[in-house]
Amino acid sequence: MSIGFSVGDFLAAIALANQIRKKFVDTPSQFKAISDTVRSLLTVLQDAEIVFAERELNNEQKRDL
Numbered sequence: 001m002s003i004g005f006s007v008g009d010f011l012a013a014i015a016l017a018n019q020i021r022k023k024f025v026d027t028p029s030q031f032k033a034i035s036d037t038v039r040s041l042l043t044v045l046q047d048a049e050i051v052f053a054e055r056e057l058n059n060e061q062k063r064d065l
Contacts, residue, residue: 010049017042 017038024035057065 005052007049007053010045010052014042014045014049017045 021035021038021042024031024038027035
């Protein structure tokens with residue numbers, strides 16, 4: 001069974017989250033909360049990228065891709 005995400009998907013999501021965080025980093029406190037949330041998302045995505053990059057696909061997963 002395929003998870004439907006590739007390393008490229010994680011890299012794109014990380015880049016987007018980082019761009020959003022940078023845009024809101026110097027804004028008023030309402031937007032600081034958004035920036036903090038996006039930073040947390042960025043951390044989760046980076047951790048997921050590391051975990052999935054270390055995994056090897058089995059033959060069934062390769063076939064499903």
